[in-house]
Amino acid sequence: MTEYQFYALTTVILFFKMFAISIVQGVGRLNSRTFVTAEDARFFAHAPPAPDEAPIVKRAALAWRNDLENIPIFLFLGLIYVTLGCWPGGVYIYFTIFVIARILHTIAYLNGMQPWRTIFFTVGMFVCVALSIQILSAVL
Template identity: 35%
Template sequence: MLDNPVFASFILYGSLLILKMYIVAIITGQVRLHKKAFANPEDALRHGGLQFHREDPYVERCRRSHHNDMENIFPFLFLGAIYCMTKPDLFVAQIHFLVFFLGRVVHSVAYLCALRAPTRSLAYTIAQLPCFSMLLQILWTLFSH
């Protein structure tokens, strides 16, 4: 399968997206430690006491960023894998994957750094375009055969 350049490109971008998700998760954990805001009482006790079993606005921002990644990257991975089976043009496929990847990176940066609106929503929308395009091409392929 890795002999297929479209699929190889998809694997590259999919792997980078998963790496990005891991980085956001690590950032969330580090912010929890720095802010001493733990979701579980046993973690709070380990780091100073039950008073640290609490929410923090910035920790919640990090968690929302990570949650948004899961809501968007997992469907991309499904759509992208099926899209690769439709034998798309390599250049067109790479543009789809690159636009989604860059949109998600900008979205995460905008979320974590609290960049001015509409940066985050614009990045979200731009990243949805290739997903919608891949979905339409998958449906077209299914119904045209």
């Protein structure tokens, strides 16, 4: 598998990971029968809207927001890393570590597992820093 193919695979895996968080939110709403929007409350629960989301839905939303703060940065750095032809082995090592860290971060976030959530977040950030350093070294 080429570095670009591995980048594409990484991107798709991260998409499905984020899509899974959306499923957790939907299932959480259905299982708790808690809907904050009027049309969803009427349609799914035949009840007035709830004043607040169910706890699992809130956690999933926070995990999703954290992904939006981290995954796009990684994807941009990863694309630049591959395009510049930085260390080819790094594509397989760094990208794999990032994907695993983000998956474990989501699991830890959904289950309220500290310090693991912070550890997995930090591992992912270290990958982005390593990519950045190698990109800088390639262009300077």
